[in-house]
């Protein structure tokens with residue numbers, strides 16, 4: 543079974559989301575000193591970059607609080623405890639790995655993948671929103687130009703983007719504007735379940751289409767939610783992500 547180990551490690555480390563946006567690991571988020579040998583780094587819930595009521599009336603305070611403090615926190619907690627258990631399992635295993643419970647390891651890997659995905663997605667999502675009427679909340683910069691070149695107008699892009707979200711995201715999922723780092727082309731993408739946005743695509747704008755993101759305010763009226771969230775998209779942030787996708791920013 544020894545040959546399986548690299549696959550396990552790879553699966554955990556290769557989630558295909560925008561990695562420079564990964565919220566930082568904090569090893570001193572509590573006052574408890576962490577022994578250096580335990581590698582007990584924890585993911586932490588990043589604070590919102592605005593107050594819970596900042597997106598009113600478009601996204602209600604109640605939704606923001608539940609979404610951030612309950613849903614996002616749960617992804618973080620589940621991620622940390624699955625990582626802890628994996629580390630314990632591996633620590634107990636013999637060098638030949640024959641006594642490792644591989645079905646538990648694979649189960650935990652799925653848990654890590656799902657919750658890390660949720661953590662990354664939501665961290666991107668919060669940063670991708672801003673109070674309505676701020677300078678950030680209107681299309682701008684290179685991204686605005688590229689959208690107009692590609693779709694003809696911002697309005698035409700919005701129509702295409704929302705149409706594919708409404709047609710393609712049936713249950714829980716996300717709507718994305720992505721940029722291909724090789725061709726620098728923009729495209730609309732949707733995802734459901736566990737399918738990630740994979741390289742070479744990088745997320746520029748992301749809209750959470752899970753019911754917890756809108757149901758308490760908009761019930762099953764997804765169009766009303768999409769119309770509302772349009773007012774609070776952070777186009778400055780989106781433009782910065784787009785610029786990082788352009789060739790001159792390769793390192």
Ligand SMILES: *[C@@H]1O[C@H](CO)[C@@H](O)[C@H](O)[C@H]1NC(C)=O
Nearest residue numbers: 566567568569570571572586
């Ligand atoms: C740890 O704490 C120090 C001092 O409070 C802070 O400057 C640093 O950013 C913290 N590190 C992390 C990873 O949170």
Ligand SMILES: *[C@@H]1O[C@H](CO)[C@@H](O)[C@H](O)[C@H]1NC(C)=O
Nearest residue numbers: 642643644645646647649650
């Ligand atoms: C191994 O993991 C599986 C899946 O979680 C569990 O059902 C089983 O009881 C575990 N076996 C042992 C020996 O702990």
Ligand SMILES: *[C@@H]1O[C@H](CO)[C@@H](O)[C@H](O)[C@H]1NC(C)=O
Nearest residue numbers: 659660663733735737738739
């Ligand atoms: C995270 O986003 C990916 C798309 O990049 C999606 O497929 C996945 O379902 C999302 N995970 C969660 C838990 O929202």
Ligand SMILES: [Fe+2]
Nearest residue numbers: 613750752755
């Ligand atoms: Fe969500």
